[in-house]
Amino acid sequence: MKVFIDPDGDIEEIKEAFRLINPELYERLLKIDGSDEFFRYMVKPLRVSVRVNTLKAEVDEVVENLKELITGRVPWCEEGFYLSIDEFSRIPEHQLGLIFSQEAASMIPPLVMELEPKMTVLDIAASPGAKTTQIAQYLQNEGCIVANDVKHSRINILISNLQRCGVLIAKVTVKDGRYFGRFRNRFDAVLVDAPCSNMGMIRKNYRNIRLWKMRDCYGLSKLQKSLLMAAYKAVKPGGVVVYSTCTLEPIENEEVVDYILRNTDAEIEEVNLPVKGVEPFTKFDGKEYSEEVRKCLRLHPQSSDTEGFFVAKLRKP
Numbered sequence: 001m002k003v004f005i006d007p008d009g010d011i012e013e014i015k016e017a018f019r020l021i022n023p024e025l026y027e028r029l030l031k032i033d034g035s036d037e038f039f040r041y042m043v044k045p046l047r048v049s050v051r052v053n054t055l056k057a058e059v060d061e062v063v064e065n066l067k068e069l070i071t072g073r074v075p076w077c078e079e080g081f082y083l084s085i086d087e088f089s090r091i092p093e094h095q096l097g098l099i100f101s102q103e104a105a106s107m108i109p110p111l112v113m114e115l116e117p118k119m120t121v122l123d124i125a126a127s128p129g130a131k132t133t134q135i136a137q138y139l140q141n142e143g144c145i146v147a148n149d150v151k152h153s154r155i156n157i158l159i160s161n162l163q164r165c166g167v168l169i170a171k172v173t174v175k176d177g178r179y180f181g182r183f184r185n186r187f188d189a190v191l192v193d194a195p196c197s198n199m200g201m202i203r204k205n206y207r208n209i210r211l212w213k214m215r216d217c218y219g220l221s222k223l224q225k226s227l228l229m230a231a232y233k234a235v236k237p238g239g240v241v242v243y244s245t246c247t248l249e250p251i252e253n254e255e256v257v258d259y260i261l262r263n264t265d266a267e268i269e270e271v272n273l274p275v276k277g278v279e280p281f282t283k284f285d286g287k288e289y290s291e292e293v294r295k296c297l298r299l300h301p302q303s304s305d306t307e308g309f310f311v312a313k314l315r316k317p
């Protein structure tokens with residue numbers, strides 16, 4: 001069944017559509033952010049954005065060539081631009097690997113990993129490789145990225161994106177990310193762009209309204225805690241672990257970060273970028289989380305006109 005919601009329609013009709021399609025999700029969203037603006041942005045089509053792949057092209061050169069299509073810059077990412085088209089996969093810059101289609105919020109995690117050439121980096125849940133290719137450009141193709149994903153079915157797309165973008169330093173592995181916990185203090189930086197319930201992706205595909213189930217979030221939260229714990233073990237002292245999701249569900253976000261803060265010596269740092277978020281939850285649904293989680297970045301779709309997103313920057317002392 002194809003879901004149709006008019007994003008410019010009456011706000012009560014938009015809310016009613018959520019309630020009819022998935023009452024459980026509707027009730028949860030009311031607790032997370034019941035504002036009219038939130039519901040309107042939850043269904044507003046996402047702006048198309050791309051990142052220039054500086055492994056293959058200069059930003060200025062691509063901007064000049066695409067100037068008719070560019071509608072603005074992503075304020076927090078020098079290489080990020082908004083485009084006025086929906087179907088860019090046929091434009092030569094894409095096929096040549098000069099640009100990568102990437103939602104503006106999803107450009108944030110690699111930006112806060114403090115990446116430098118020659119580093120050894122673990123991307124624990126990497127496919128299809130948007131962030132792996134971004135990490136490679138900040139490493140200037142010097143060093144090593146272990147790009148891992150558990151799903152065989154998603155490995156080909158990861159490899160083809162790495163090839164298209166000219167990434168020469170990635171070693172692709174197919175493991176459950178929890179496996180990497182055995183490599184203690186090995187990596188300079190680790191990214192956990194975790195599998196999640198995709199609540200923040202409703203703007204991208206309304207199908208996510210129907211698919212979301214609270215039941216799934218409990219299992220995902222458990223997996224996310226174990227992946228983040230493995231990542232934390234694997235990072236070197238002084239190194240950064242970034243945790244990100246495209247969901248707004250607190251048990252997949254603040255609760256996961258709170259778990260690491262309570263069970264390790266991890267320190268949390270603020271995400272220092274020109275992007276506006278909302279206050280993270282320190283209390284939700286009868287649970288209390290560390291005050292430190294206030295340093296996380298929680299993006300509701302209306303905060304910076306992005307998908308719903310969450311980022312935490314952790315450091316091992």
Ligand SMILES: C[S@@+](CC[C@H](N)C(=O)[O-])C[C@H]1O[C@@H](n2cnc3c(N)ncnc32)[C@H](O)[C@@H]1O
Nearest residue numbers: 125126127128129130131150151176177193195
């Ligand atoms: C949000 S997506 C990653 C997107 C990717 N980082 C990017 O920027 O293109 C989450 C990924 O986690 C993978 N995944 C799920 N369970 C996993 C596990 N236990 N270990 C490693 N990867 C897992 C999924 O196959 C999926 O590709």
